[in-house]
Amino acid sequence: MTVTRAPAGLSVLDRPNSYIGKTVPRPNLDRLLQGRGQYVSDLELPRMAHVVFLRSPYAHARIGAIDADAAKRMPGVISIVTGRELERVITPWVGVLSHLKGLKSAPQHAIAVDKVCWQGEAVAAIVATSRAAAEDAMEHIAVDYEELGAVTDMRTALDSATPVIHASLGDNLAFERTLNAGDVDHAFSESEVVEADFVFGRHTGVTLEPRAVVADWNAAEARLTIYQGTQAPHMVQNIAALHLGLKEAQVRVVCKDVGGSFGIKVHIYADEMATYALSKLLRRPVKFVADRVESFNTDIHARDHRCRGRIGVKPDGTITAFEIDDLTGIGPYSMYPRTSAIEANQVVNLVGGPYVALNYRARARVVFQNKNVMCQYRAVGHPIACSVTEGLVDLAAAKIGMDPVEIRRRNLIADDAYPCASPSGMKFEQLSHHVSLAKLLQMMDYDALRAEQAALRARNIYRGIGIASFIEVTNPSAAFYGVGGAKISSQDGVAVRLDAQGSVICQTSITEQGQGSESLTAQIVGSVLGVSMDRVRVTLGDTDNTPYGGGTWASRGAGIGGEAALQAAKVLRRNILDVAAAILQSTPAGLDIVNNSIVNAGDGAPRMELNELARIVYFRPDTLPPGIQPELMATRHFVPRQYPFAFTNGVQASWLEVDTETGFVTLLKHWVVEDCGTIINPQLVDEQIRGGVVQGLGAALFEKCIYDERGQLTNANMADYLVPMSGEMPDIEIGHVVSPTQETELGAKGAGEAGTAGAAAAVANAVNDALRPFGATITEIPLTPQVILTALGRI
């Protein structure tokens, strides 16, 4: 698409009364504040049945006989369906993408057939008049399992003595990527080389509303309506149609309020597919809402990497090379349709990304295991790459006795060096590492903090400062999924129309899970049109009622959906001014729209209210001059073409205290400086960053899915899997640098994942900074008291 630059003079972004760059409350929050939201778990339909899934207690087992006779006689039971029976309604899938060369996976069924591959995989569906009745019946199903050896340790998954999970694949290697840029060996031979093993726990998203779906097959219409808390309605439509043997036009996906997503709800889960199929099979609405135990056992997990990293550094602080060898275990299947190789691929792409060093060697291996599936969760790969890179940079600084800030100053890519590319081939349009770092140091008063740290150390109080620079992938083009063959749209569309009372109705293909998609769309459309926000109504999350598009994930809503909204509003504005000129016997250039009225462009004198224009167009078109056919609706789509991703950058700092007796970490303060280009709503950007930081802090200190050697998840509940609570979280101060992307007129890049990308790295560096007097270095998260006390030699 050709981007039209703003006309000379005022651009569409800084017109009078523009909402761009202003903090305005999100529209329609009262609905959520008064408990009147419409989450899928709230939905009831006539004749609706409830499904629960009998799930495997074994990590790996052959399924023998399933005896459901007694269960079928239980009160309220409508049907009990096994994988074999459901296979006749829905076909299996394989989660691979062609651009991830060599990625392999095995066919996965909606309900397991013959074999279960992780604890929690569904073995049978029980459909009943209520969830309680279905759960009662579930207790009476007997399954013969033959337990098989479970592959649980990623480090031995490729050993010849380890069982192969899917015999047809030959081994447990899902994907391997290597990269070799520059001359790493030569660089290392002329440098001090520091290395460390970085270990990342398995996390999950813990959306407060569990995954929920109501599938409603209307046999008379031959149409399936799926109500689902999803980030990508058109993707769900495509996949459901494909595997149920329907045309996409026969599937409607509706997504109203979603109780948290964070990447958890951007995938296709087997139990959701089973629910669609059960509705078709039973010809009635079927509802599935995961309970919390199911969430822990089946919502995608993420991270769980072990990465050996090496860095070369010269005595003057010049970083010469990075090298990584990354290993991750993804569970028994590559997730569908985005695959489970993306995180490792991102790690390879991003390590060393903020720095000048051009020598870089990487290997990433992705292996199968008998644990829950892993896939993309907020900030995919970024926390790993950032923790490894920034951990190595701090180790290098310590090795040569340089301040962590100084080594970054000497190696971060210069702010005037753009456009440029990273050793892994990532293209950077315009980043701002140095000005961001300078701003961060000023915000935190770095020198004073160092002085305070030193003073407290004398009193045996161990505080640490950790810094982490990062880059973030946002606004992904088709390079992410489309080129690999996945039908996941990278473009988004927005339709805007003026209604008969001069209000604006706007339909967008991006979705809302609380980020502010509705608000940013209304702000952009209102600003461009000259209409107040309270007159703009935004519709999202309905494949029947929005243009086709990707949805909200990978920090793409504002940058891609926002640009489509801007371009659509520009066309509508032009169309409105054409009609106004005809009515007012003026010219479009001589008129403007301000405060819901047509005004003279020159002196601003009001000429006609928009509702009057709309009245004439819709009800008295007979009074318009001949040949005028008003078009008070416009649609535009947008996809980035010039850059595969709009990279953003930023830097975080953590100030914390370690209790060396108990191993507890107290977070005292956290700072972020972030550059997401044009800021549409400062408050919403800041809150995205704060929320993202806290998810990263959870990963740093608390969160870990703990499996035993038989593949049993031992902490699948909220009391044992710890997430951040308000009492433990610090206040987070945020600053901005603004480098708009020139690829769009809006100039916005994403901000949804920046917080999560760098938070854990900043905390880990701060803990190591605090422990420096003890000579202890920790490169593992979560930094639990046990990990810290072990490093201190206390336990």
Place this chain on the structure above:
Amino acid sequence: MNAPIPVSLLVNGEPIDAVILPRLNLADFLRDNLKLTGTHVGCEHGVCGACTVRIDGEIVRSCLMLAVQAQGASVETIEGLSDSGEIADLQAAFRERNALQCGYCTPGMLMTAQDLLKHTSVPDRRAIREHLSGNYCRCTGYQAIVDAVEATAKTRAERAA
């Protein structure tokens, strides 16, 4: 113990008579039987706080209480507190400060915040953070919520002065 039994209670001031299974928890009773879906279910084991309601003036987790235990009690939910206007200022502060994103924790969070504000006139940030620690929010990182509660406390104190 498995036969349905009658229960009478007040919900948001409205007398309710129902015949329910003893095992039905209060959260499910409010949501499924009374269609008061503003009370959310997040964990069903008393950790997340999304199902917080008020019973005879005290906040409780409705997932940890059986509906039959509410016999004779006065139960207040987010719908009741909203319609009475009791927390209109707190809700406005949440809106202004964007102290909610997905909104799923919000009804429980408002219930708990109002409980604090009723018992402590101007709590400091530490006290607010401590009091809200039984209510999980996965979206905001909590700071905006603390800000909104703090602002409401100050406004109420000024109004009372």
